[in-house]
Every structure is written in structure tokens, then in C-alpha cells.
Amino acid sequence: MSKFASRRVVLQLAATVAICAALPVVHPAFAADPAQLVQNTAQQVIEIIKTKTGAERQAAILGVLQTRFDMPAMGRSALGRYWNQATEQERARFLKAVATAEAKAYSERFGQYGGQTLTIGKVTPGANGLTMVDSRLNQTSGQPIKIEWEIRNDRIIDVRVEGVSMVMTRRADFSSYIQSKGGQIEPLVSELEARAAR
Amino acid sequence: MIGVTRAIAASIRRSVVAVALAGTVLGGCASGDTGAAEVWDPLETPNRFIFSINRAVDVMAFRPLAVMYRDLVPERAQTGVRNVLDNLGEPVTAINEVFQGDPNRAATTMARFLVNSTIGVAGIFDVATSLGLERTKEDFGKTIGLWAGVEPENGGFYLMLPAYGPSNARDGTGLMMDYLVDPFRILTFNLSVNWDYYQIARYGMNAVDYRSRTIFALDDLEKNSVDYYAALRSAYTQNRADQIREKREKTNARAELERRDNLALVR
Numbered sequence: 055m056s057k058f059a060s061r062r063v064v065l066q067l068a069a070t071v072a073i074c075a076a077l078p079v080v081h082p083a084f085a086a087d088p089a090q091l092v093q094n095t096a097q098q099v100i101e102i103i104k105t106k107t108g109a110e111r112q113a114a115i116l117g118v119l120q121t122r123f124d125m126p127a128m129g130r131s132a133l134g135r136y137w138n139q140a141t142e143q144e145r146a147r148f149l150k151a152v153a154t155a156e157a158k159a160y161s162e163r164f165g166q167y168g169g170q171t172l173t174i175g176k177v178t179p180g181a182n183g184l185t186m187v188d189s190r191l192n193q194t195s196g197q198p199i200k201i202e203w204e205i206r207n208d209r210i211i212d213v214r215v216e217g218v219s220m221v222m223t224r225r226a227d228f229s230s231y232i233q234s235k236g237g238q239i240e241p242l243v244s245e246l247e248a249r250a251a252r
Numbered sequence: 253m254i255g256v257t258r259a260i261a262a263s264i265r266r267s268v269v270a271v272a273l274a275g276t277v278l279g280g281c282a283s284g285d286t287g288a289a290e291v292w293d294p295l296e297t298p299n300r301f302i303f304s305i306n307r308a309v310d311v312m313a314f315r316p317l318a319v320m321y322r323d324l325v326p327e328r329a330q331t332g333v334r335n336v337l338d339n340l341g342e343p344v345t346a347i348n349e350v351f352q353g354d355p356n357r358a359a360t361t362m363a364r365f366l367v368n369s370t371i372g373v374a375g376i377f378d379v380a381t382s383l384g385l386e387r388t389k390e391d392f393g394k395t396i397g398l399w400a401g402v403e404p405e406n407g408g409f410y411l412m413l414p415a416y417g418p419s420n421a422r423d424g425t426g427l428m429m430d431y432l433v434d435p436f437r438i439l440t441f442n443l444s445v446n447w448d449y450y451q452i453a454r455y456g457m458n459a460v461d462y463r464s465r466t467i468f469a470l471d472d473l474e475k476n477s478v479d480y481y482a483a484l485r486s487a488y489t490q491n492r493a494d495q496i497r498e499k500r501e502k503t504n505a506r507a508e509l510e511r512r513d514n515l516a517l518v519r
Contacts, residue, residue: 155476
């Protein structure tokens with residue numbers, strides 16, 4: 055009896071040890087390296103700009119936004135306090151329109167690939183599982199551009215170019231527009247949809 | 253000589269008034285703290301009015317001029333012009349670096365100015381950078397922001413200046429201070445030659461050069477925003493805050509190192 059009991063204890067111990075030993079192996083695969091995420095995203099975008107144009111490029115950029123960025127979180131953050139006021143349907147339409155508008159903006163932003171490269175700098179882990187990745191976009195002429203990436207749960211949640219946050223600027227832009235339309239969210243959503251369709 | 257001294261004295265008197273004004277303004281922003289997300293803009297209606305005039309002038313005259321300058325003038329000539337303008341701005345940067353409590357950096361900036369003004373043929377060639385003297389650009393808005401005990405996003409009330417563009421109480425005061433302390437403006441004040449044309453040409457070229465470098469960013473912001481005024485207000489505030497924050501972090505890091513050095517000396 056005691057023999058069995060001790061065997062059970064040994065088995066339990068072994069199982070615990072096995073789980074503990076397995077955890078660090080599982081962990082890195084689960085949480086990818088933020089610097090690597092940024093590097094891969096940049097590489098993917100450069101590849102798209104080099105090879106694709108027009109609608110094809112826009113679709114590919116949208117794919118990058120949906121796989122590498124946390125678009126729902128960014129959209130929610132960009133709408134700020136108006137998110138709670140919006141109906142379920144308005145939220146869905148808003149997120150869709152923002153993603154399309156953003157993909158369109160990015161695909162038009164870079165006409166042709168101009169030999170830019172991205173150098174990853176310091177990686178700073180912050181509170182609430184947030185990680186900041188510093189980087190420099192080196193241009194063929196002129197000063198390099200400072201770009202910082204905010205990452206949470208293996209997704210990019212904000213990009214800051216020379217200190218200007220994409221999400222914060224959108225929030226200021228959207229909230230001012232909503233206020234000018236008497237606090238209604240509907241005009242903003244229709245405007246974004248109209249722009250996305252253009 | 254007396255004329256020059258008098259001019260400097262007059263400038264200092266005016267500067268004292270400006271500093272007093274800056275004090276009032278900064279005292280004001282403590283109560284008007286609106287945080288990082290929303291910019292305090294009590295003058296929004298007049299600001300938007302000035303913005304619409306600025307935009308009309310920009311679309312009709314200024315932007316086309318900047319586009320022509322960017323696309324038609326050879327790149328090497330543009331670099332030369334930019335170097336000359338930057339060189340003329342070095343003394344103001346050095347003065348600011350002294351006020352920022354960094355006399356060593358100010359000395360480097362003055363060394364740059366002396367090297368580029370002589371070997372670099374009146375600043376056309378940036379020889380100093382190839383000698384390892386890196387360029388910095390400081391202004392009084394940043395100096396005030398460095399010492400003001402508020403979030404750098406808080407620059408007092410937002411201000412749309414005619415022709416110049418986005419600013420705020422802090423940076424507007426800074427702009428005035430930079431103008432007042434500029435040695436080129438002071439030293440050319442009472443001489444027999446009329447330097448006004450040179451100064452106007454300098455400010456004009458500065459404006460065209462700066463606009464030509466912001467075409468891409470501003471076009472992008474305008475195209476991708478539903479309220480361009482609000483988007484620009486936010487972007488301007490964030491960009492300036494970032495520059496000041498960078499400055500503060502550098503100062504803190506240096507102070508920390510000096511503190512440790514002193515501790516090591518005590519031990």
C-alpha cells in the first residue's frame with residue numbers, strides 16, 4: 055500500500071517537474087519576440103511595396119494589418135469615449151471602414167520602394183504586458199525617421215512616427231469631427247465608409 | 253559701438269518682458285491642464301479662421317513654390333542652402349543650450365559654427381559633421397518645456413499663427429525669444445548697410461525650405477483625416493512633446509551619472 059502511495063507521489067512529482075520543464079519551452083513559442091514581430095512586419099511591407107501595385111497592394115496591406123496589428127483594439131481606442139455610445143452595428147461598420155481606410159492610406163503612402171531600411175533599437179517592456187520597440191527608418195537621403203511600436207499580445211497596437219501616435223491622432227481627429235456633428239457617431243461612420251469606397 | 257550696445261540693451265529689456273509673459277502663460281497652463289489626449293484650445297474659433305486663411309495662401313502660393321523648389325532645384329544646391337540657413341541658426345541653438353544647462357553642448361555648437369563659417373565657406377558645406385561635431389537644433393520653446401514642471405503635452409493654449417502655422421503659448425513665446433536673442437538680428441541692427449533685405453531673404457528661404465520638407469507629411473495628414481485642423485493640432489502637440497521629453501530624459505540621465513560620479517568621489 056505504502057509502496058503504491060509512494061509510487062503515486064513519485065509520478066505526481068515527475069508530472070509536475072515535466073510540466074515545469076515544459077513551460078519555458080512552450081512560453082517563447084507562445085509569446086513571440088516583439089523585435090522580431092516588428093522586423094517581420096517591416097520586411098513583409100517592403101516586399102509588398104516592391105512587388106505589388108494598386109488594388110492588389112491594398113489587399114495585401116489589409117492582410118498585414120489584420121494579421122500583425124490588433125485592429126479592433128486600435129479602432130476602439132481611436133473612437134475613445136464614443137465607443138460606449140456606439141451601437142453594436144455602428145462599431146462593426148466603423149472597424150471595417152477604419153481598416154479599409156488605413157489599408158488604402160498605407161498603400162498610397164509609399165509610391166515606389168525608395169531603398170528604406172528599418173533598424174530595430176531598444177526593446178522596453180512596460181506595464182500591462184505592453185512592450186515598446188524603438189526603431190529608425192533609414193532613408194537614402196536626409197535624416198532617419200524615429201518610429202516606435204507598441205506591442206501587446208503579439209500584436210502591434212500603436213505606431214508613433216517622430217512621437218506622433220497614429221491612434222492618438224485619429225482619436226483627436228474623430229472626436230473633433232463627432233463633436234462638430236452634434237455628438238453623433240453615424241456621420242463619422244458614413245464619412246469613413248464613403249472614403250473607403252472612393 | 254554705442255548703437256550696438258543700446259540695441260542689445262533694448263533687446264534685453266524686451267526679453268525681460270517676454271520672460272515675465274512666459275511666466276504668466278506657464279502659470280496659466282497649470283490650471284488649464286487638459287492631459288495628453290485633448291489639446292487645450294480656448295481660441296479654437298479664431299484659430300480655425302486663421303488656419304483657413306493660411307491654408308488658402310498655402311494652396312495658392314506657398315505649397316506650389318515649395319514643390320517647385322523641391323523638384324526643380326538640384327539636390328546639392330538645396331543641401332547647400334539648408335546648410336547656410338542651419339549655420340545662421342547655430343548661435344541661437346548655442347544660447348538655448350546654455351539656458352538648458354548644457355554649456356558643453358553649446359561649446360560644440362559654437363565650434364560647429366566657427367568651423368562651418370570659415371572652412372565650410374559661410375556655411376555652405378557642413379564640414380563640422382564630418383569632423384564628428386554632430387548638429388543639434390534647439391529653440392526656446394523646448395528650453396521652456398524642459399524646465400516647466402508640467403507634462404510636455406501641455407504647452408499652454410494652442411495657437412494658430414498667421415503664415416507660420418501651428419504653435420502654442422509655450423512655443424509662441426519661444427519663437428519670440430529666439431527672435432530677440434538672435435545675434436544676427438542684434439548685430440545688424442544699426443549698421444549703415446540695410447540688412448533688412450538679407451533678414452527677409454533668410455526668413456523667406458527658411459520658410460520655403462521647411463515647407464518643402466513637410467509636403468509629404470502634411471499632404472498625408474490632410475488626406476487621411478476627417479478634421480484636418482484637429483489632426484494637425486494633435487500631431488503638432490505630440491511631436492513637440494516628444495522632442496521635449498527626449499530632452500528631459502537626456503538631462504535626467506546626465507544628472508544621474510553626475511550624481512553617481514559625485515558619490516564615487518565621496519567614497
